[in-house]
Amino acid sequence: MYLELPKKLKVLGDMATNLSVEMLRPISRKYDLAEHEYPKELDLVASMLDGMNAGEGGAGVGADQSKQKSEEKTGTRNGANMAACVGIQGFCWGDVGLLLTLPRQGLGNAAIGAVANEEQAKRFQNKWAAMAITEPGTGSDSANISTTAKLDGDHYVLNGEKIFVTAGSRADIIVVWATLDKSVGRAAIKSFAVERGTPGMEVTRLEHKLGIKASDTASISFNDCRVHKNNLLGNPEIDTKKGFGGVMQTFDNTRPLVAAMAVGVAKASLDHTKKLLKEYTQCDYSAPINTVSSAEAEIYRMEADWEAARLLTLQAAWMADNGQPNSMEASMAKAKAGRTCNAVTLKCVELCSSMGYGEDELLEKWSRDSKILDIFEGTQQIQQLIVARRLLNLSSAELK
Known part of the structure; x- marks a missing residue:
């Protein structure tokens, strides 16, 4: 098992980290305090990213997976998903809230990349896409979607409400999960690309949050919202054996991205803690852990995690x-990274005492930002349940 990053990805990670130093961290506290105010500085960052990836944005994520199914596979690849994870880690070393509000880099773009056909991928290539799954009362049970989509001629009519939509008030497209037939169950759940300005779609409120305050988190209502049938992502047929699998493939691509966010935030906290404590704690990796100070031992344990x-x-x-x-591995990564990020950021605040708790440093902000990374895209408990089902070869009905 080769554990080193390829040279091209190391360069990408370094570029993202440098951009974090120069452009994200300097405005991090500003937009943490100015919740719901759009960070205009990100327009320049987004333009730079568009130049790097030929305008694909986050839509490139997931594309390699489907593409390879129709091509003869030779050797191994380090493609869009790996590159996205490395870049995201570097950006979140700067600020995860700002990363979440970068134009054309939303999780909805990864959803489009996972299930869109070639025509849709091209049509939505330069759009900023958010993802709308969670509803009042559904919690983490994505299969319990109640937003409906009824076919009426060449359009689907959407009715329902979505909450906790990241970038919901700013994105060009909202990728909405809705059911074609509630009586059929999860097989009838499909995803729809609803473009901003579509009559019947309305942002009803913006949430006030513990962390990631630079990112807008919206509630959106759909009242007789007509969406052309060409905006249904994936297969429109209801297949009771595999219908939900196509929609859930979205998570197989986006959960590693959220895990990468957590990895980036945890790394930022570790690096800054070592910097703040360098006068008191010098890490000596050659010494046995039982011979070093308590603070030093804590740092070693956090770095291992x-x-x-x-x-x-x-x-x-x-x-x-x-x-x-990679469904099981995606859930493993999400569960481990989310939990580790929470533990690391809080422990770093503790180790740095007053320096960690005050607003003079970013440690307290990172500890607040970290909590969402263990919640969205499926909570810790949901990830463990998915892993258990895969290991035991049990269905969702057999293991709840």
Whole structure:
């Protein structure tokens, strides 16, 4: 098992980290305090990213997986999913809230990349896409979607409400999960690309949050919202055996991305803690852990957990790039990275005492930002349930 990043990805990671230093961290506190105000500085960052990836944005994520199914596979690939994870880690070393509000880099773009056909991928290529799954009362049970989509001629009519939509008030497209027939169950759930300005879609409120305040989190209502049938992502047919699998493939691509966010935030906290404590704690990696100070031992333990989370994340992304089923690995990465990020950021605040708790440093902000990374895209408990089902070869009905 080769654990080093390829040279091209190291360069990408360095570029993202440098951009974080120069452009994200300097405005991090500003937009943490100015919640719901759009960071105009990100327009320049987004333009730079468009130049780097030929305007594909986050839509490139997931594309390699489907592409390889129709091509003869030779060797291994480090493609869009791996590159996205490395870049995201570097950006979140700067600020995860700002990363979440970068134009054309939304999780909805990864959803489009996972299930859109060639025509849709091209049509939505330069759009900023958010993802709308969660509803009042559904919690983490994505299969319990109640938003409906009824076919009426050449359009689907959407009715329902979505909450906690990241970039919901700013994105060009909202990728909406809705059911074609509630009585059929999860097989009838499909995703629709609803473009901003579509009559019947309305942003009803913006949430006030613990962390990631630079990112807008919206509630959106759909009242007789007519969406052309060409905006249904994936297969429109209801297949009771595999219908939900196509929609859930979205998570196989986006969960490693969220894990990468957690890896980046945890790394930022670790690096800054070592910097703040350098006068009091010098890390000596050659010394046995039982001979060093308590603070030093804590840092070693956190770094070991961080490295495990990072490798799990890269493994899940690599599998997606190489056309391998990665549902279990994506959930493992998300669960490990989310939990590790929470633990690391809070412990770093504790180790740095007053320096960690005050607004003079970013440690307290990172500890607040970290909590969402263990919640969205499926909570810790949901990820563990998915892993258990895969290991035990049980269905969702058999293991709840």
